[in-house]
Amino acid sequence: MRFFNTPRIVGKMSVVGNKESKGPVGKYFDKCETDDKMGEKTFERAEIRMLDTAVRGAVRDAKLEIEDIDVMVSGDLLNQMTTSSYAARDIGVPHIGIYGACSTMTEGLMLSATLVDSGYFTNVICAASSHFATAERQFRYPLEYGCQRPPYAQWTVTGAAASVISKNTEATERFPKLVMAIPGLITDYGVNDLNNMGAAMAPAAMDTMFTLFTQSGYNENDFDLIVTGDLGKLGSDILRDLMRKRGIRLGQNYIDCGNIIYDVNQKCYQGGSGCACSATIFNSFIMDKLSNGEYKRVAYLATGALMSTQSCYQGETIPCISHAVVVESPFGGK
Numbered sequence: 622m623r624f625f626n627t628p629r630i631v632g633k634m635s636v637v638g639n640k641e642s643k644g645p646v647g648k649y650f651d652k653c654e655t656d657d658k659m660g661e662k663t664f665e666r667a668e669i670r671m672l673d674t675a676v677r678g679a680v681r682d683a684k685l686e687i688e689d690i691d692v693m694v695s696g697d698l699l700n701q702m703t704t705s706s707y708a709a710r711d712i713g714v715p716h717i718g719i720y721g722a723c724s725t726m727t728e729g730l731m732l733s734a735t736l737v738d739s740g741y742f743t744n745v746i747c748a749a750s751s752h753f754a755t756a757e758r759q760f761r762y763p764l765e766y767g768c769q770r771p772p773y774a775q776w777t778v779t780g781a782a783a784s785v786i787s788k789n790t791e792a793t794e795r796f797p798k799l800v801m802a803i804p805g806l807i808t809d810y811g812v813n814d815l816n817n818m819g820a821a822m823a824p825a826a827m828d829t830m831f832t833l834f835t836q837s838g839y840n841e842n843d844f845d846l847i848v849t850g851d852l853g854k855l856g857s858d859i860l861r862d863l864m865r866k867r868g869i870r871l872g873q874n875y876i877d878c879g880n881i882i883y884d885v886n887q888k889c890y891q892g893g894s895g896c897a898c899s900a901t902i903f904n905s906f907i908m909d910k911l912s913n914g915e916y917k918r919v920a921y922l923a924t925g926a927l928m929s930t931q932s933c934y935q936g937e938t939i940p941c942i943s944h945a946v947v948v949e950s951p952f953g954g955k
Contacts (some may be wrong), residue, residue, distance in 0.1 A: 626800040628737040630948070631787045632683025633673045633904040638779030641893075641901070644883045649905035650780075651678060654789070657754060657779055665704070668697070671781035672708040672750040673764035678903075679746060679783035688864040690714045690785075691742035694733050696725040697750045697896055698777075700760060700930070706752050710716070714746075715787060723822070723851050724805065724924030725749040726782065726900035730921075731802035733786040734946070738799075743788045744842070749951055750781035751895030774846075778851075778882060781898030782904040786837070794951060797911040800945040802835060807831045808942045816927070817896050819856020822924040826852060827863040827939040829922055833945050841869055845916040848907065850899035850923030851879035853891035879901045899923045907948075914952040921946050 635650045642653035652674065659667040672695070680687055693712065696719040697704035709716035722729040729747030735776040736742045754785065756777040786791050808828050812821035826849050834840050852860055857877035864871055878899040903921055910916040922945040928937070 622802045624736045624738040628734045629793040629796040631796045632785035635901040635905040646906045649767040653831045659857040668752040675953040676782040677782040683785040694729045695748040724923040724925030725896045727923040730946045734799040745786045746785035749900040751897040753777045777895040778898040779926040780901040782900035803945040805942040807945045813938045818925045819853040822941045823856045823859040829943040835936045846919045847875045849877045850895040852877045853879040855891045875899030911950045917950045
């Protein structure tokens, strides 16, 4: 999908937990919380508060008011998207809830850009959140259980992020623009281990990335940065192998958010995952470099594992997806 009216990302906000603030890209995040409960009684309430903070912060960054937002597009990892629904209740704007697991941010950017590009709305905000403790409680084991993690596991990122997508006008032309999006295809290579997310999601990233390079007119060298969502160390290595078998070699302009959000000394095994993993890095590190022209064109492919809390226990494998967006600096393409 090419956005001929090139919607602009005019505001952004990233909020992370204490562990994430100590990682390699910690200095880029807008707000770092020192308490994972953030003064709330439960981890779930803390996640709602983070998402609310990210949305309101992005609106302020865009020099807008909440009343200027036409619709909010958001999602999270919890059942019935409870974090997004409760946050949207308090924010008080029309809400479109989406579920793409860890691919939620690119799904939100794609849908928000479509709504703005078509002329239906002027200002749309998209957001995503996750929390280590809430995700562990729902998908694996409560923290109190003290389950030992396998070496190929990833660490769910505690954080939330939001982007304000606005109509391309003379007033917004100095902001990064969304030029293209690719909705992903459900891909399943038979992985059924709830801990091995990188191996499960890598084929989905490969499918969408191959589509981008073969159908868009761009190749791997046309981007300053190609970034996947949260494959982690193992998953990003698998992706490189899969792309090599398709005849495409990913070079030094490829990184994975899950592979860079934590330092090796933080003992997060294969790295980060969760909706907030790529959402927070995109709305901080990547957007900063797009805004100042250091990156001219970025391909952003978040990845999501779409299992339920019961499907894997019933013997089902893990269907995965990856959506892609292409974002360019206001200073022109590469």
